[in-house]
Amino acid sequence: MAPPDHDIAFQMSGSNLRYGPGVTREVGMDLREISAERVLVVTDPRVAQLLPVQTVCESLEQHGIHYDLFDRVRVEPSQQSFQDAIQTAQAGNYDAFVAVGGGSSIDTAKAANLYACWPADFMDYVNAPIGAGLPVPGPLKPLIAIPTTAGTGSETTGIAIFDVTERNCKTGIRHRRLRPTLAIVDPENTRTMPPLVAASSGLDVLAHAIESYTAKPFTQRPYPATPNLRPAYQGSNPISDVWSLEALRLMATNIVRAFQDPSDDQARAQMILAAAYAGMGFGTAGVHLCHAMSYPISSLVKNYQPPGYLDDHAIVPHGISVVLSAPAVFRFTACACPDRHRKAAEILGATTDRVPDADIGKVLSDQLLTLMHTVDVPNGLHAVGFSTDDLPALVEGTLPQQIRHLASRSAEGDDLHRLFEESMTLW
Numbered sequence: 526m527a528p529p530d531h532d533i534a535f536q537m538s539g540s541n542l543r544y545g546p547g548v549t550r551e552v553g554m555d556l557r558e559i560s561a562e563r564v565l566v567v568t569d570p571r572v573a574q575l576l577p578v579q580t581v582c583e584s585l586e587q588h589g590i591h592y593d594l595f596d597r598v599r600v601e602p603s604q605q606s607f608q609d610a611i612q613t614a615q616a617g618n619y620d621a622f623v624a625v626g627g628g629s630s631i632d633t634a635k636a637a638n639l640y641a642c643w644p645a646d647f648m649d650y651v652n653a654p655i656g657a658g659l660p661v662p663g664p665l666k667p668l669i670a671i672p673t674t675a676g677t678g679s680e681t682t683g684i685a686i687f688d689v690t691e692r693n694c695k696t697g698i699r700h701r702r703l704r705p706t707l708a709i710v711d712p713e714n715t716r717t718m719p720p721l722v723a724a725s726s727g728l729d730v731l732a733h734a735i736e737s738y739t740a741k742p743f744t745q746r747p748y749p750a751t752p753n754l755r756p757a758y759q760g761s762n763p764i765s766d767v768w769s770l771e772a773l774r775l776m777a778t779n780i781v782r783a784f785q786d787p788s789d790d791q792a793r794a795q796m797i798l799a800a801a802y803a804g805m806g807f808g809t810a811g812v813h814l815c816h817a818m819s820y821p822i823s824s825l826v827k828n829y830q831p832p833g834y835l836d837d838h839a840i841v842p843h844g845i846s847v848v849l850s851a852p853a854v855f856r857f858t859a860c861a862c863p864d865r866h867r868k869a870a871e872i873l874g875a876t877t878d879r880v881p882d883a884d885i886g887k888v889l890s891d892q893l894l895t896l897m898h899t900v901d902v903p904n905g906l907h908a909v910g911f912s913t914d915d916l917p918a919l920v921e922g923t924l925p926q927q928i929r930h931l932a933s934r935s936a937e938g939d940d941l942h943r944l945f946e947e948s949m950t951l952w
Protein backbone atom coordinates (compact mmCIF):
# COMPACT_ATOMS: atom_id res chain seq x y z
CA MET A 526 0.00 0.00 0.00
CA ALA A 527 1.38 3.45 -0.90
CA PRO A 528 2.20 5.63 2.14
CA PRO A 529 -0.02 8.66 2.66
CA ASP A 530 1.22 12.07 1.42
CA HIS A 531 1.09 13.57 4.88
CA ASP A 532 2.05 12.25 8.26
CA ILE A 533 -0.55 10.63 10.44
CA ALA A 534 1.48 10.44 13.65
CA PHE A 535 3.42 12.51 16.13
CA GLN A 536 5.62 11.43 19.01
CA MET A 537 5.75 13.06 22.41
CA SER A 538 8.93 12.22 24.31
CA GLY A 539 8.55 13.06 27.97
CA SER A 540 10.98 15.07 30.02
CA ASN A 541 12.22 13.91 33.36
CA LEU A 542 11.73 16.85 35.68
CA ARG A 543 11.91 17.56 39.40
CA TYR A 544 10.39 20.79 40.62
CA GLY A 545 10.52 22.52 43.99
CA PRO A 546 12.20 25.29 46.00
CA GLY A 547 15.62 24.07 47.15
CA VAL A 548 15.85 20.93 44.96
CA THR A 549 19.16 22.12 43.50
CA ARG A 550 20.95 20.66 46.51
CA GLU A 551 19.71 17.17 45.53
CA VAL A 552 21.93 17.03 42.44
CA GLY A 553 24.76 15.24 44.26
CA MET A 554 22.37 12.45 45.20
CA ASP A 555 21.21 12.14 41.58
CA LEU A 556 24.77 11.81 40.33
CA ARG A 557 25.68 9.36 43.06
CA GLU A 558 22.67 7.21 42.06
CA ILE A 559 23.99 6.87 38.53
CA SER A 560 27.51 6.20 39.85
CA ALA A 561 28.99 9.33 38.24
CA GLU A 562 32.58 9.86 39.31
CA ARG A 563 33.86 12.68 37.10
CA VAL A 564 31.45 15.50 36.33
CA LEU A 565 31.76 18.70 34.29
CA VAL A 566 29.70 21.61 35.68
CA VAL A 567 28.94 24.07 32.86
CA THR A 568 27.99 27.69 33.54
CA ASP A 569 28.63 31.30 32.50
CA PRO A 570 31.04 33.67 34.32
CA ARG A 571 28.29 35.62 36.04
CA VAL A 572 26.16 32.69 37.21
CA ALA A 573 29.42 31.07 38.40
CA GLN A 574 29.48 33.72 41.15
CA LEU A 575 25.90 33.07 42.30
CA LEU A 576 24.24 30.77 44.81
CA PRO A 577 22.96 28.10 42.37
CA VAL A 578 26.51 27.15 41.29
CA GLN A 579 27.74 27.30 44.87
CA THR A 580 24.90 24.97 45.93
CA VAL A 581 25.68 22.51 43.13
CA CYS A 582 29.38 22.44 44.00
CA GLU A 583 28.63 21.90 47.71
CA SER A 584 26.22 19.09 46.89
CA LEU A 585 28.79 17.34 44.68
CA GLU A 586 31.45 17.69 47.36
CA GLN A 587 29.12 16.30 50.04
CA HIS A 588 28.55 13.24 47.86
CA GLY A 589 32.24 12.78 47.14
CA ILE A 590 31.92 13.43 43.41
CA HIS A 591 34.92 14.87 41.59
CA TYR A 592 33.99 17.79 39.36
CA ASP A 593 35.55 20.45 37.16
CA LEU A 594 33.91 23.83 36.67
CA PHE A 595 33.70 25.19 33.12
CA ASP A 596 32.64 28.83 33.56
CA ARG A 597 33.41 30.18 30.11
CA VAL A 598 29.96 29.83 28.53
CA ARG A 599 29.30 32.76 26.22
CA VAL A 600 25.95 34.39 26.80
CA GLU A 601 24.26 33.80 23.43
CA PRO A 602 26.77 31.06 22.49
CA SER A 603 28.82 31.09 19.31
CA GLN A 604 30.42 28.25 17.38
CA GLN A 605 33.75 29.19 19.02
CA SER A 606 32.33 29.16 22.54
CA PHE A 607 30.63 25.78 21.90
CA GLN A 608 33.97 24.45 20.63
CA ASP A 609 35.77 25.73 23.73
CA ALA A 610 33.38 23.70 25.92
CA ILE A 611 33.59 20.70 23.59
CA GLN A 612 37.39 20.63 23.85
CA THR A 613 37.17 20.73 27.64
CA ALA A 614 34.62 17.91 27.62
CA GLN A 615 36.66 15.78 25.21
CA ALA A 616 39.84 16.23 27.24
CA GLY A 617 38.21 15.47 30.58
CA ASN A 618 36.61 12.08 29.90
CA TYR A 619 33.64 13.00 32.09
CA ASP A 620 30.88 10.53 32.82
CA ALA A 621 28.16 13.13 33.44
CA PHE A 622 27.41 16.84 32.90
CA VAL A 623 25.57 19.42 34.99
CA ALA A 624 24.44 22.68 33.35
CA VAL A 625 23.62 25.57 35.68
CA GLY A 626 22.36 28.80 34.12
CA GLY A 627 20.10 30.10 31.42
CA GLY A 628 19.63 28.65 27.95
CA SER A 629 23.18 29.67 27.01
CA SER A 630 24.71 27.35 29.64
CA ILE A 631 22.29 24.48 29.10
CA ASP A 632 22.75 24.55 25.31
CA THR A 633 26.53 24.67 25.67
CA ALA A 634 26.46 21.61 27.94
CA LYS A 635 24.33 19.72 25.39
CA ALA A 636 26.87 20.41 22.64
CA ALA A 637 29.82 19.51 24.89
CA ASN A 638 28.15 16.21 25.78
CA LEU A 639 27.29 15.41 22.14
CA TYR A 640 30.75 15.92 20.65
CA ALA A 641 32.52 14.33 23.62
CA CYS A 642 30.44 11.17 23.11
CA TRP A 643 30.32 11.18 19.30
CA PRO A 644 33.26 13.22 17.96
CA ALA A 645 32.63 14.57 14.47
CA ASP A 646 33.21 17.54 12.27
CA PHE A 647 31.47 20.41 14.03
CA MET A 648 29.01 21.04 11.19
CA ASP A 649 27.96 17.38 10.90
CA TYR A 650 25.16 17.52 13.47
CA VAL A 651 24.18 21.14 12.80
CA ASN A 652 20.77 21.69 11.18
CA ALA A 653 20.69 21.57 7.38
CA PRO A 654 21.12 23.53 5.19
CA ILE A 655 23.75 25.34 7.28
CA GLY A 656 25.20 22.05 8.54
CA ALA A 657 24.86 18.43 7.39
CA GLY A 658 21.99 17.69 9.79
CA LEU A 659 23.24 14.17 10.62
CA PRO A 660 21.27 12.39 13.34
CA VAL A 661 22.95 11.80 16.70
CA PRO A 662 24.28 8.23 16.33
CA GLY A 663 23.58 6.93 19.83
CA PRO A 664 22.94 7.75 23.47
CA LEU A 665 24.83 10.55 25.24
CA LYS A 666 26.16 10.75 28.80
CA PRO A 667 23.72 11.90 31.51
CA LEU A 668 23.12 15.66 31.57
CA ILE A 669 21.32 17.33 34.47
CA ALA A 670 20.03 20.82 33.60
CA ILE A 671 19.39 23.39 36.33
CA PRO A 672 17.86 26.57 34.85
CA THR A 673 18.47 29.95 36.48
CA THR A 674 16.22 31.89 34.08
CA ALA A 675 12.53 31.40 33.34
CA GLY A 676 13.07 30.89 30.43
CA THR A 677 14.04 29.05 27.43
CA GLY A 678 12.72 25.65 28.50
CA SER A 679 16.07 24.30 27.26
CA GLU A 680 16.03 21.98 30.31
CA THR A 681 13.24 20.04 28.55
CA THR A 682 14.26 20.23 24.87
CA GLY A 683 16.60 18.38 22.53
CA ILE A 684 17.88 21.62 21.02
CA ALA A 685 21.14 23.60 21.28
CA ILE A 686 21.29 27.02 19.63
CA PHE A 687 24.43 28.97 18.68
CA ASP A 688 25.70 31.68 16.37
CA VAL A 689 27.68 30.74 13.27
CA THR A 690 29.77 33.90 13.44
CA GLU A 691 31.33 33.66 10.00
CA ARG A 692 27.91 33.31 8.33
CA ASN A 693 26.18 35.90 10.49
CA CYS A 694 23.40 33.54 11.43
CA LYS A 695 22.18 31.59 14.38
CA THR A 696 21.19 27.98 14.01
CA GLY A 697 21.06 24.87 16.12
CA ILE A 698 21.46 21.18 16.62
CA ARG A 699 18.15 19.39 17.10
CA HIS A 700 17.81 15.81 18.19
CA ARG A 701 15.80 14.12 20.94
CA ARG A 702 19.02 12.55 22.31
CA LEU A 703 20.24 16.02 23.34
CA ARG A 704 17.36 16.34 25.83
CA PRO A 705 18.69 16.50 29.41
CA THR A 706 18.32 13.31 31.41
CA LEU A 707 16.86 15.30 34.28
CA ALA A 708 15.73 18.90 34.69
CA ILE A 709 16.04 20.25 38.23
CA VAL A 710 13.65 23.20 38.27
CA ASP A 711 14.15 25.26 41.41
CA PRO A 712 12.35 28.62 41.66
CA GLU A 713 14.95 29.83 44.17
CA ASN A 714 17.46 29.98 41.31
CA THR A 715 15.80 32.86 39.46
CA ARG A 716 15.64 35.28 42.40
CA THR A 717 18.71 37.25 41.27
CA MET A 718 17.67 37.78 37.64
CA PRO A 719 17.95 41.47 36.66
CA PRO A 720 14.61 42.88 35.38
CA LEU A 721 15.53 42.74 31.68
CA VAL A 722 16.67 39.11 32.02
CA ALA A 723 13.30 38.33 33.67
CA ALA A 724 11.44 40.16 30.90
CA SER A 725 13.46 38.70 28.05
CA SER A 726 13.35 35.11 29.23
CA GLY A 727 9.67 35.47 30.22
CA LEU A 728 8.74 36.75 26.78
CA ASP A 729 10.59 33.80 25.26
CA VAL A 730 8.02 31.65 27.09
CA LEU A 731 5.25 33.70 25.49
CA ALA A 732 6.72 33.24 22.00
CA HIS A 733 7.29 29.50 22.51
CA ALA A 734 3.70 29.07 23.64
CA ILE A 735 1.98 31.06 20.87
CA GLU A 736 4.28 29.94 18.06
CA SER A 737 3.91 26.25 18.92
CA TYR A 738 0.14 26.58 19.32
CA THR A 739 -0.20 28.35 15.95
CA ALA A 740 2.33 26.13 14.12
CA LYS A 741 1.17 24.11 11.13
CA PRO A 742 -0.55 20.94 12.36
CA PHE A 743 1.53 17.74 12.28
CA THR A 744 -0.89 16.32 9.70
CA GLN A 745 0.36 18.85 7.14
CA ARG A 746 3.95 17.57 7.34
CA PRO A 747 5.10 15.19 4.56
CA TYR A 748 5.07 11.51 5.48
CA PRO A 749 8.65 10.59 6.54
CA ALA A 750 10.63 8.01 4.55
CA THR A 751 10.95 6.01 7.77
CA PRO A 752 9.26 6.74 11.11
CA ASN A 753 12.57 7.52 12.84
CA LEU A 754 13.06 10.42 10.43
CA ARG A 755 10.17 12.31 11.97
CA PRO A 756 11.69 15.68 12.86
CA ALA A 757 12.09 17.01 16.41
CA TYR A 758 9.71 19.84 15.47
CA GLN A 759 6.61 17.96 14.31
CA GLY A 760 3.99 20.68 14.13
CA SER A 761 1.13 21.50 16.48
CA ASN A 762 -0.55 18.45 17.94
CA PRO A 763 -3.09 17.73 20.68
CA ILE A 764 -0.51 17.01 23.41
CA SER A 765 1.74 20.02 22.72
CA ASP A 766 -1.37 22.21 22.65
CA VAL A 767 -2.07 21.38 26.29
CA TRP A 768 1.43 22.36 27.42
CA SER A 769 1.56 25.48 25.24
CA LEU A 770 -1.79 26.86 26.37
CA GLU A 771 -1.09 26.24 30.04
CA ALA A 772 2.34 27.87 29.65
CA LEU A 773 0.68 30.91 28.12
CA ARG A 774 -1.83 31.10 30.99
CA LEU A 775 0.87 30.89 33.65
CA MET A 776 3.03 33.44 31.82
CA ALA A 777 0.15 35.88 31.33
CA THR A 778 -0.74 35.82 35.03
CA ASN A 779 2.75 36.13 36.42
CA ILE A 780 5.25 37.84 34.14
CA VAL A 781 4.54 41.41 35.24
CA ARG A 782 4.67 40.50 38.93
CA ALA A 783 7.92 38.55 38.50
CA PHE A 784 9.42 41.42 36.49
CA GLN A 785 8.44 44.12 38.98
CA ASP A 786 9.28 42.26 42.18
CA PRO A 787 11.93 39.51 42.21
CA SER A 788 10.98 38.75 45.82
CA ASP A 789 7.49 37.64 44.70
CA ASP A 790 8.15 33.93 45.29
CA GLN A 791 4.80 32.82 43.92
CA ALA A 792 5.15 34.66 40.61
CA ARG A 793 8.73 33.44 40.15
CA ALA A 794 7.67 29.87 40.93
CA GLN A 795 4.89 30.03 38.31
CA MET A 796 7.17 31.59 35.68
CA ILE A 797 9.81 28.87 35.91
CA LEU A 798 7.05 26.26 35.61
CA ALA A 799 5.66 28.13 32.60
CA ALA A 800 9.10 27.97 30.96
CA ALA A 801 9.28 24.19 31.39
CA TYR A 802 5.67 23.72 30.20
CA ALA A 803 6.38 25.80 27.09
CA GLY A 804 9.54 23.77 26.49
CA MET A 805 7.48 20.57 26.48
CA GLY A 806 5.04 22.15 24.03
CA PHE A 807 7.39 23.76 21.56
CA GLY A 808 10.05 21.05 22.00
CA THR A 809 7.68 18.70 20.15
CA ALA A 810 5.56 21.06 18.04
CA GLY A 811 8.25 23.60 17.09
CA VAL A 812 8.37 27.36 16.72
CA HIS A 813 8.16 29.36 13.53
CA LEU A 814 8.49 32.94 12.26
CA CYS A 815 9.36 34.90 15.41
CA HIS A 816 12.21 32.51 16.11
CA ALA A 817 13.33 32.26 12.48
CA MET A 818 13.46 36.08 12.28
CA SER A 819 15.20 36.36 15.66
CA TYR A 820 18.30 34.51 14.46
CA PRO A 821 19.59 37.23 12.09
CA ILE A 822 18.57 39.88 14.65
CA SER A 823 20.88 38.19 17.16
CA SER A 824 23.69 37.64 14.68
CA LEU A 825 23.69 41.08 13.07
CA VAL A 826 23.61 43.05 16.33
CA LYS A 827 26.01 45.99 16.17
CA ASN A 828 26.48 47.72 19.48
CA TYR A 829 23.39 47.19 21.65
CA GLN A 830 24.34 46.55 25.29
CA PRO A 831 21.17 45.68 27.20
CA PRO A 832 20.84 47.04 30.73
CA GLY A 833 21.46 44.35 33.36
CA TYR A 834 23.43 42.08 31.02
CA LEU A 835 27.01 42.36 32.17
CA ASP A 836 28.52 40.52 29.23
CA ASP A 837 31.46 42.00 27.36
CA HIS A 838 29.87 41.87 23.90
CA ALA A 839 26.91 43.47 22.15
CA ILE A 840 23.77 41.31 22.21
CA VAL A 841 20.08 41.47 21.63
CA PRO A 842 18.91 39.10 24.39
CA HIS A 843 17.20 36.08 22.87
CA GLY A 844 13.71 36.71 24.23
CA ILE A 845 13.82 40.33 23.06
CA SER A 846 15.03 39.34 19.60
CA VAL A 847 12.11 36.93 19.36
CA VAL A 848 9.32 39.12 20.67
CA LEU A 849 10.14 42.26 18.67
CA SER A 850 8.62 40.71 15.56
CA ALA A 851 5.74 38.98 17.37
CA PRO A 852 3.09 41.74 16.88
CA ALA A 853 3.73 41.82 13.11
CA VAL A 854 4.04 38.04 12.81
CA PHE A 855 0.75 37.23 14.51
CA ARG A 856 -1.09 39.93 12.55
CA PHE A 857 0.24 38.12 9.46
CA THR A 858 -0.48 34.50 10.49
CA ALA A 859 -3.91 35.05 12.12
CA CYS A 860 -5.87 34.54 8.91
CA ALA A 861 -4.51 30.98 8.60
CA CYS A 862 -5.93 29.79 11.94
CA PRO A 863 -8.01 32.60 13.49
CA ASP A 864 -9.45 30.41 16.25
CA ARG A 865 -6.00 29.69 17.64
CA HIS A 866 -4.98 33.35 17.54
CA ARG A 867 -8.30 34.24 19.20
CA LYS A 868 -7.60 31.81 22.03
CA ALA A 869 -4.13 33.27 22.57
CA ALA A 870 -5.55 36.82 22.63
CA GLU A 871 -8.18 35.78 25.20
CA ILE A 872 -5.57 34.20 27.47
CA LEU A 873 -3.63 37.47 27.30
CA GLY A 874 -6.74 39.33 28.50
CA ALA A 875 -8.62 40.42 25.36
CA THR A 876 -12.40 40.21 25.05
CA THR A 877 -12.99 38.79 21.60
CA ASP A 878 -16.73 37.89 21.44
CA ARG A 879 -17.55 40.57 18.90
CA VAL A 880 -14.28 40.55 17.01
CA PRO A 881 -14.56 39.13 13.47
CA ASP A 882 -11.88 36.67 12.34
CA ALA A 883 -10.42 39.31 10.02
CA ASP A 884 -9.48 41.53 12.99
CA ILE A 885 -8.26 38.92 15.45
CA GLY A 886 -4.59 39.26 14.47
CA LYS A 887 -4.68 42.96 15.34
CA VAL A 888 -6.34 42.23 18.68
CA LEU A 889 -3.65 39.69 19.60
CA SER A 890 -0.95 42.07 18.42
CA ASP A 891 -2.37 44.90 20.59
CA GLN A 892 -2.35 42.63 23.66
CA LEU A 893 1.29 41.78 22.98
CA LEU A 894 2.27 45.42 22.57
CA THR A 895 0.66 46.37 25.88
CA LEU A 896 2.50 43.59 27.70
CA MET A 897 5.83 44.37 26.00
CA HIS A 898 5.51 48.03 26.92
CA THR A 899 4.77 47.14 30.56
CA VAL A 900 7.93 45.06 30.92
CA ASP A 901 10.15 47.71 29.27
CA VAL A 902 10.94 45.94 26.02
CA PRO A 903 12.92 48.24 23.67
CA ASN A 904 10.63 49.96 21.18
CA GLY A 905 11.34 47.86 18.09
CA LEU A 906 14.37 47.00 16.00
CA HIS A 907 15.37 50.68 15.77
CA ALA A 908 15.81 50.77 19.54
CA VAL A 909 18.31 47.88 19.44
CA GLY A 910 20.40 49.45 16.69
CA PHE A 911 18.85 48.41 13.35
CA SER A 912 17.68 50.65 10.52
CA THR A 913 15.82 50.05 7.27
CA ASP A 914 19.26 49.67 5.58
CA ASP A 915 19.50 46.34 7.41
CA LEU A 916 16.28 44.93 5.97
CA PRO A 917 17.90 42.97 3.09
CA ALA A 918 20.41 41.30 5.46
CA LEU A 919 17.70 40.48 7.99
CA VAL A 920 15.59 38.82 5.28
CA GLU A 921 18.60 36.98 3.89
CA GLY A 922 19.41 35.61 7.34
CA THR A 923 15.84 34.35 7.80
CA LEU A 924 15.35 32.57 4.48
CA PRO A 925 17.62 29.56 5.30
CA GLN A 926 15.86 28.98 8.65
CA GLN A 927 13.80 25.84 8.07
CA ILE A 928 11.57 26.53 11.05
CA ARG A 929 9.89 29.34 9.13
CA HIS A 930 8.07 26.61 7.15
CA LEU A 931 6.25 25.61 10.32
CA ALA A 932 4.23 28.83 10.22
CA SER A 933 0.59 28.24 9.35
CA ARG A 934 0.91 30.92 6.64
CA SER A 935 4.01 30.80 4.52
CA ALA A 936 6.27 33.87 4.51
CA GLU A 937 8.71 34.39 1.64
CA GLY A 938 11.15 37.23 0.91
CA ASP A 939 8.68 40.11 0.40
CA ASP A 940 6.55 39.04 3.36
CA LEU A 941 9.61 38.85 5.61
CA HIS A 942 10.77 42.26 4.41
CA ARG A 943 7.40 43.72 5.41
CA LEU A 944 7.35 41.91 8.77
CA PHE A 945 10.81 43.26 9.67
CA GLU A 946 9.82 46.74 8.48
CA GLU A 947 6.69 46.70 10.65
CA SER A 948 8.88 45.68 13.61
CA MET A 949 11.23 48.67 13.35
CA THR A 950 9.13 50.86 15.69
CA LEU A 951 6.36 49.32 17.74
CA TRP A 952 4.58 52.16 19.54
Ligand SMILES: NC(=O)c1ccc[n+]([C@@H]2O[C@H](COP(=O)([O-])OP(=O)(O)OC[C@H]3O[C@@H](n4cnc5c(N)ncnc54)[C@H](O)[C@@H]3O)[C@@H](O)[C@H]2O)c1
Binds near residue numbers: 571629632677725
Ligand atom coordinates in the same frame (compact mmCIF):
# COMPACT_ATOMS: atom_id res chain seq x y z
N1 LIG B 1 17.66 24.95 23.62
C1 LIG B 1 16.48 25.52 23.62
O1 LIG B 1 15.45 24.85 23.61
C2 LIG B 1 16.43 27.01 23.64
C3 LIG B 1 15.19 27.65 23.64
C4 LIG B 1 15.17 29.03 23.66
C5 LIG B 1 16.35 29.75 23.70
N2 LIG B 1 17.54 29.10 23.69
C6 LIG B 1 18.82 29.83 23.75
O2 LIG B 1 19.06 30.21 25.10
C7 LIG B 1 19.86 31.41 25.13
C8 LIG B 1 19.19 32.45 26.01
O3 LIG B 1 19.09 31.92 27.31
P1 LIG B 1 18.41 32.74 28.52
O4 LIG B 1 17.44 33.71 28.01
O5 LIG B 1 17.96 31.71 29.49
O6 LIG B 1 19.59 33.60 29.15
P2 LIG B 1 21.18 33.42 29.15
O7 LIG B 1 21.62 32.08 29.56
O8 LIG B 1 21.66 33.91 27.83
O9 LIG B 1 21.58 34.48 30.29
C9 LIG B 1 21.22 35.84 30.15
C10 LIG B 1 21.94 36.70 31.18
O10 LIG B 1 21.37 36.48 32.46
C11 LIG B 1 22.38 36.13 33.40
N3 LIG B 1 21.74 35.24 34.37
C12 LIG B 1 21.20 34.03 34.15
N4 LIG B 1 20.59 33.58 35.26
C13 LIG B 1 20.77 34.54 36.21
C14 LIG B 1 20.37 34.67 37.58
N5 LIG B 1 19.63 33.75 38.19
N6 LIG B 1 20.74 35.79 38.24
C15 LIG B 1 21.46 36.78 37.62
N7 LIG B 1 21.83 36.72 36.33
C16 LIG B 1 21.49 35.60 35.65
C17 LIG B 1 23.49 35.51 32.57
O11 LIG B 1 24.73 35.59 33.21
C18 LIG B 1 23.42 36.40 31.33
O12 LIG B 1 24.09 37.62 31.57
C19 LIG B 1 19.96 31.87 23.68
O13 LIG B 1 21.21 31.49 23.15
C20 LIG B 1 18.84 31.14 22.99
O14 LIG B 1 19.06 30.95 21.61
C21 LIG B 1 17.59 27.75 23.68
